[in-house]
Amino acid sequence: MAICTVYTTKLNPACSSFSTPSKTHLGFHQKQVVFYKKSSSRSTRGTSPYFITCSAGDSQTIVIGLAADSGCGKSTFMRRLTSVFGGAAEPPKGGNPDSNTLISDTTTVICLDDYHSLDRTGRKEKGVTALDPRANNFDLMYEQVKALKDGVAVEKPIYNHVTGLLDPPELIKPPKILVIEGLHPMFDSRVRDLLDFSIYLDISNEVKFAWKIQRDMAERGHSLESIKASIEARKPDFDAYIDTQKQYADTVIEVLPTQLIPDDNEGKVLRVKLIMKEGVEYFSPVYLFDEGSTISWIPCGRKLTCSYPGIKFTYGPDAYFSHEVSVLEMDGQFDRLDELIYVESHLSNISTKFYGEVTQQMLKHADFPGSNNGTGLFQTIVGLKIRDLFEQIIASKAKTPVEATKA
Amino acid sequence: MATTMAGVSLSTPRALSPATDSPKVHAIKSSWLNNPWKRSSQFGFVTGRMVVRPVYAAPDKISDKVEESIKNAEAACGxxxxxxxxxxxxxxxxxxxxxxxxxxxxxxxxxxLEAYCKDHPETDECRTYED
Known part of the structure; x- marks a missing residue:
């Protein structure tokens, strides 16, 4: 079986280098890609390379989108997710030390800041933020994610967060699982349609402020005022271009202040909601005790003693942007291991492969932020759900290989 | 701190099966019940535990840029x-x-030291102490 496709794509001039990768590092995809340039003497408007792929396998890259504002836990989530698949995710070996990409055996995580069309100076001159769609090249983002999904390697630009410049591109080969993380994975409808699963991290203003204080207060030049000013200045663009994406997410992790401590404004104890869309293919929401019922559960009592302020779970059906969803909420934090394993044993549909896998993952990364509360718990569970989704898609492709390659 | 050595906890979370996919549940053995993950409070304000850990500053080049950018922002917004x-x-x-x-x-x-302790959590220099 050999299926050939010819793509005609206009690439960013920065990305139109020639490369002929014949096989990925996984030996999983068997596609060939040839880039060649048309003579550009007639056209001065950039280059139009053609690339031809010949597929001999039935492989496909699964694409996951993760959206969140800067400083809201995307990196931690990525570390938890890649850990579920086993093996550490590392920057491309021998590449640009400022590359934003992480690669593990199964997973490649790319940062969508790499698709900035305006560098730092350009944004300053035009007076636009990185949150603004005008600072981002969605055409190139779409073309490259599409190519990777089809099993074709791409030369992706690198946005250097230290210098604020676009560095020479790096070669990205199609992985089994491609994660696109950043500010706008669900903004452009073409990119959104390529996603097999999408997640939005929704951090409430109070918590965002507390997290940024934690992150920046030690940094020279920063003060409460500067942290507040930065959040407030970015807020109109955040509300207009980032926040609006959550309606498209298959799962939203919402992080709020606790309700267990009256008038708490310290932001140390968190209430975290896992909002899971119903009817998503290959994804069945997690539930507590009885699927579809409304439940309020305080695990602490006679059987389990918890430390102050305790732990409270709620679960039930709800509506989110007029979608039917299931919501699991955890308020409080784990201070003892038996609290965590007790909770895990009462959750269903968490897609673990053995008893205690969630607890094991949480302990393995106990030094990551949020390992004792709902952010760590729900990130870990979403990681397991993504593994499950991936395995189901692979299994369904194996059943109908011909159909799969035609798609 | 030396007076409270009785409360010593030898745990470090890194002791847990690094990078193995062994299906054994190391995590729920009772020896881990001294809740090692407690050290990672979301906000880094580790309660009831003293973690001797150096404070890391970002490389100077970036720190300088952060400081400069704040000054520029304050000026631009005036x-x-x-x-x-x-x-x-x-x-x-x-x-x-x-x-x-x-x-x-x-x-x-x-x-x-952190890299060494990832592989040798049981050694003296890698212990963390509860106060």
Whole structure:
């Protein structure tokens, strides 16, 4: 079986280098890609390379989108997710030390800041933020994610967060699982349609402020005022271009202040909601005790003693942007291991492969932020759900290989 | 601290099956009941436990840039706080602050003692103590 496709794509001039990768590092995809340039003497408007792929396998890259504002836990989530698949995710070996990409055996995580069309100076001159769609090249983002999904390697630009410049591109080969993380994975409808699963991290203003204080207060030049000013200045663009994406997410992790401590404004104890869309293919929401019922559960009592302020779970059906969803909420934090394993044993549909896998993952990364509360718990569970989704898609492709390659 | 050695906890979370996919549940053995993950409070304010850990600063180059960007933002906003120039300047502060934070994390990962302790959590120099 050999299926050939010819793509005609206009690439960013920065990305139109020639490369002929014949096989990925996984030996999983068997596609060939040839880039060649048309003579550009007639056209001065950039280059139009053609690339031809010949597929001999039935492989496909699964694409996951993760959206969140800067400083809201995307990196931690990525570390938890890649850990579920086993093996550490590392920057491309021998590449640009400022590359934003992480690669593990199964997973490649790319940062969508790499698709900035305006560098730092350009944004300053035009007076636009990185949150603004005008600072981002969605055409190139779409073309490259599409190519990777089809099993074709791409030369992706690198946005250097230290210098604020676009560095020479790096070669990205199609992985089994491609994660696109950043500010706008669900903004452009073409990119959104390529996603097999999408997640939005929704951090409430109070918590965002507390997290940024934690992150920046030690940094020279920063003060409460500067942290507040930065959040407030970015807020109109955040509300207009980032926040609006959550309606498209298959799962939203919402992080709020606790309700267990009256008038708490310290932001140390968190209430975290896992909002899971119903009817998503290959994804069945997690539930507590009885699927579809409304439940309020305080695990602490006679059987389990918890430390102050305790732990409270709620679960039930709800509506989110007029979608039917299931919501699991955890308020409080784990201070003892038996609290965590007790909770895990009462959750269903968490897609673990053995008893205690969630607890094991949480302990393995106990030094990551949020390992004792709902952010760590729900990130870990979403990681397991993504593994499950991936395995189901692979299994369904194996059943109908011909159909799969035609798609 | 020396007077409270009775409360010593020999746990470090890194002791847990690094990078293995063994289906054994190491985590729920009773020896781990001294809740090692407690050290990682979301906000880093570790309660009831003393973790001797160096404070990492971001590499100077980025720290300088963060400081400079804040000064620029304050200046750019003096005239018109609603201007694109002001907003873009504060966005640059956020971008650099995030980069500085990532650089600190990276530096922490490349700390030779931390790397050694990942593989040898049981050794004296890798112990963490409860007070």
């Amino acid at each position: 005239e018109n706080p609603a201007s694109g120039e002001c907003v873009a300047a504060w966005d640059e502060v956020e971008e650099l602050s995030a980069a500085a934070s990532h650089a600190r994390d990276k530096k922490k990962d490349s700390d030779p």
